[in-house]
Amino acid sequence: MSEIDLVEANLALKEIHKLEGHTDRVWSLAWNPATGDDGHPATLASCSGDKTVRIWQQGPSGSWDCTAVLEDTHNRTVRSCAWSPCGKLLATASFDATTAIWQQVGLDFECVATLEGHENEVKSVAWNPSGTLLATCSRDKSVWIWEMQPGNEFECIAVLQGHTQDVKMVQWHPHLDVLVSVSYDNSIRVWIEDIDIDDWSSVQTLSKTSCGHSSTVWALSFSSGGDRMVTSSDDLTMKIWDTTKNPSEVSGDGNGSWFHLCTISGYHDRPIFSVNWSRNGIIASGAADDAICLFHEQKNDLVHGPSYRLLLKVKAHDMDVNSVQWNPKDPNILASASDDGSIKLWQLTGLP
Amino acid sequence: MEPATTISTDFLESTVLLDQTLYDEGFRDGYRDGMDSGKEEGREVGLKHGFQVGEELGFYRGCVEIWKSAIRIDGNSFSSRVQKRIGELSELTENYPLSQPENESVQEMMDAIRIKFRIISANLGVKLEYEGNNLTNASKQDLEEI
Numbered sequence: 001m002s003e004i005d006l007v008e009a010n011l012a013l014k015e016i017h018k019l020e021g022h023t024d025r026v027w028s029l030a031w032n033p034a035t036g037d038d039g040h041p042a043t044l045a046s047c048s049g050d051k052t053v054r055i056w057q058q059g060p061s062g063s064w065d066c067t068a069v070l071e072d073t074h075n076r077t078v079r080s081c082a083w084s085p086c087g088k089l090l091a092t093a094s095f096d097a098t099t100a101i102w103q104q105v106g107l108d109f110e111c112v113a114t115l116e117g118h119e120n121e122v123k124s125v126a127w128n129p130s131g132t133l134l135a136t137c138s139r140d141k142s143v144w145i146w147e148m149q150p151g152n153e154f155e156c157i158a159v160l161q162g163h164t165q166d167v168k169m170v171q172w173h174p175h176l177d178v179l180v181s182v183s184y185d186n187s188i189r190v191w192i193e194d195i196d197i198d199d200w201s202s203v204q205t206l207s208k209t210s211c212g213h214s215s216t217v218w219a220l221s222f223s224s225g226g227d228r229m230v231t232s233s234d235d236l237t238m239k240i241w242d243t244t245k246n247p248s249e250v251s252g253d254g255n256g257s258w259f260h261l262c263t264i265s266g267y268h269d270r271p272i273f274s275v276n277w278s279r280n281g282i283i284a285s286g287a288a289d290d291a292i293c294l295f296h297e298q299k300n301d302l303v304h305g306p307s308y309r310l311l312l313k314v315k316a317h318d319m320d321v322n323s324v325q326w327n328p329k330d331p332n333i334l335a336s337a338s339d340d341g342s343i344k345l346w347q348l349t350g351l352p
Numbered sequence: 353m354e355p356a357t358t359i360s361t362d363f364l365e366s367t368v369l370l371d372q373t374l375y376d377e378g379f380r381d382g383y384r385d386g387m388d389s390g391k392e393e394g395r396e397v398g399l400k401h402g403f404q405v406g407e408e409l410g411f412y413r414g415c416v417e418i419w420k421s422a423i424r425i426d427g428n429s430f431s432s433r434v435q436k437r438i439g440e441l442s443e444l445t446e447n448y449p450l451s452q453p454e455n456e457s458v459q460e461m462m463d464a465i466r467i468k469f470r471i472i473s474a475n476l477g478v479k480l481e482y483e484g485n486n487l488t489n490a491s492k493q494d495l496e497e498i
Contacts, residue, residue, distance in 0.1 A: 117474035142467075144474075155433060156474050159467055 010350040013294065013314050013334070019056050019343040021066045024049030026337035028080045029325045034087035036329035044335055045090055046343050047078035053092050053102075055109065056343070064345070073100050073111050080124045080169075085131040089152075093122040099136050101152060112152040117144055117159075124169040128177050133157075135179050137167035143181050143191070145200060158200040160191055169219050174226040178247055182217035188231055190258065192247050203247045204256030211260035213239065221277045228261070230283050232272035237265040238285060238295075240308065264308050267293050270320075276334075278326040282348070283308065284334055286321030292336055294348070316344060402453070408462070409448055411482045412469055416442045419472075434475050441468045 025048060032043035042058040053070040076095035083090050090102045090109065097120055101113040119140035126135050134146045134154065143160040165184035172179055179191040179200075188206040193199070206212045215234035222229050227244045245257035270288035277283050283295040291313055298309040317338035327333035332348040366373070419438045422429045430438070444465045449455045466482075473480040 115474075116479070117470060119470075155431065156471050157433065159471055161467070 011294075011311050012349050013292065013312060013346045014349055015316075015344055016333075016347045017064050017345040019044075019046070019064055019066070019345070020341070021054055021069075022046065022048040022050050022052070022341050022343075024077075025319075025339040025341060026322065026343055027077070028323045029335050029337045029343065030081045030083050030090075031325055031328050031335065032083050032087045033085055033328055035327065040087075042327065042329075043087075044343070045081045045083065046337060047081045047092055048341070049077045051076060051078060051094075053078055053081055053090070068107065068109050070102055070109050070111075073114075074098065076121075079122065082125050082127055084127050085129060089131075091125045091127065091134055093125040093136055095121040097122060097138070099125050099134075101154070103152070113154055115144075115146055115154050115156075117156055118142070123167060126170045126172055126179075128172045128179075129175050130177075133172075133177065135170040135172065135181075137170045137181055139166040141165060141167060141183075143167055143170055143179070145179070158193075160189075160200055160202065162189055162202045162205070163187065168217065171220050171222065173243070174222050174224060176226065176246060176248075180220055180229065182220050182231060184216045186213050186215055186217060186233075188212060188217055188220065188241075190247055190256070203250070204258060206241065206256070206258065206260070210256070211239070211263070213237065216271070218272065219274045221275045221283070223277045223281065224279045228277070229258070230275050230277055232275040232285055232287075234271040236268055236270070236272065237263050238272060238275060238283070239263050240306070261305055262307055264295060267295075267310055267313060273321065274323045276324050276326050278331045278334075279328070280331040282311065282326075282331070284324040284326060286316070286324040286336055288320040290315055290317050290319060290321060290338070292316040292321060292324055292334070292346075316346075317342065398453075405458075405462070406450070408482050409445060409450070409465075412441065412465055413445045415469070415480065416445060430476070434472060437468060437472050437475075441465065441472060444468060 026046050027049065028047050030045045034040045035042045044056045045053060046056065047053045051074050054066050055068040056064050057067045058064050074094035074096050078092050078094045080093040081090060088103065091099055092102065093099045097118045099115040099122055100111050102109045103112045118136065118138040121139045122136050123139065124137050132148055134148065135143060137143045141163045144156055145158040146154040147157045149155055163181065163183040163185050167181050167183045170179060170181045177193065181189050186207060189202050190204040191200050192203050194201055208214060213233040213235050217231050217233045220229055220231045229241045229243045230238055232238045240261045241258050242261050243258045247257050250257040268285065268287040268289050272285050272287040274286040275283060281296060285293045293313045294311040295308045296311055297306050316336050317340050319339035321336055321338050323337040325335050334346040334348065336344050336346065416438060420442065423435055448461055449458060
């Protein structure tokens with residue numbers, strides 16, 4: 001579905017399930033990439049301030065159950081979780097400065113590795129497209145890259161320094177080994193491996209001078225094709241970036257290859273903690289105003305370059321929305337997590 | 353007014369200039385005492401700081417020596433990537449300018465050594481940390497909740 005004629009659409013975001021069980025705020029969600037594949041029920045992982053990770057699955061009747069609780073490993077808030085691309089491993093990042101790797105064994109999950117190295121709270125974890133590398137970032141201002149070795153061993157291959165404050169999130173490009181990090185220092189950094197020196201370095205920094213954010217950048221999400229990226233911030237805006245050019249192919253003349261396309265503002269009046277771009281090109285945002293907004297690109301001849309239109313805004317939770325994630329297989333299903341301790345599943349209806 | 357070049361035999365002069373004389377004397381005494389206590393304090397701070405740097409650097413060099421010995425005994429002790437990093441750490445600790453305390457890049461160099469050490473110990477799976485009276489351990493106290 002590439003072009004949606006949304007002008008006549010009668011769109012609505014309907015709450016279809018509410019998952020309760022966590023005893024503290026839910027920080028982050030991750031859909032298992034194998035969700036919906038033959039034999040695999042829809043599976044969602046959630047992590048919380050209650051120091052646990054919960055695995056939720058949809059049964060044949062359509063109802064959702066919590067099928068596993070991953071506990072007694074982290075001794076502080078679990079802030080972020082991410083499934084490996086094959087769906088067999090789950091990485092969880094915690095304020096206890098460690099990242100744990102879990103593998104499913106029967107109905108249970110076993111912790112098969114613990115990655116230590118950060119000096120303090122780990123904020124985010126992400127797998128590269130091939131599942132061979134894992135990136136973690138922390139309040140200690142650094143980003144670590146780990147390479148998976150046989151036997152679930154992980155070796156730290158690089159420590160990326162450059163941010164001057166807490167790094168909030170890391171995400172990989174959907175098909176290139178390009179890593180992006182966002183921070184409390186208001187900047188977005190792009191990192192790639194330099195084969196000549198066998199090390200990673202920052203090839204571009206998107207800050208105020210490149211039309212970047214003027215306050216903490218909380219989250220980022222790539223479009224499924226990898227040609228666009230959206231970032232969200234404390235400055236109440238979301239920014240869309242053109243990421244078509246491969247940073248590894250740019251001549252080193254100091255000019256970065258990615259640039260600002262447009263800014264979406266005026267729809268949230270509190271910090272925007274999460275953004276996620278669906279396969280259908282719909283951007284979902286979750287913010288401290290307890291709401292979720294959906295946006296889509298508007299082809300408009302009158303304006304130079306693309307602009308994004310609000311499709312709808314719903315009050316989703318009783319408290320801050322910390323994470324919004326589209327189901328990778330069914331792009332009309334959205335999951336949201338909140339400070340109120342609950343996870344909600346939503347269905348987008350009314351699409352033509 | 354009296355011309356300044358006349359040889360003064362004015363018996364009142366010393367009285368008139370008493371303020372100034374006493375001021376000058378006080379200044380000289382204060383300056384001298386200040387220099388002495390300043391030097392003393394400087395010596396103490398220098399000794400303390402020098403000791404701290406020396407102790408920390410010595411710690412890293414000690415670890416490097418053990419690791420290098422292990423590699424000499426058995427070349428397969430560590431993965432090639434870790435061995436390369438141990439070599440890099442060894443170079444960094446050798447090049448640290450111990451006799452140039454005023455070299456502006458010493459802080460950066462020490463940070464680079466610390467981070468390289470963290471990566472090696474993370475990859476070896478060991479919880480090794482230089483303790484000392486360390487400024488970098490202050491993070492334990494500030495708990496951040498978001």
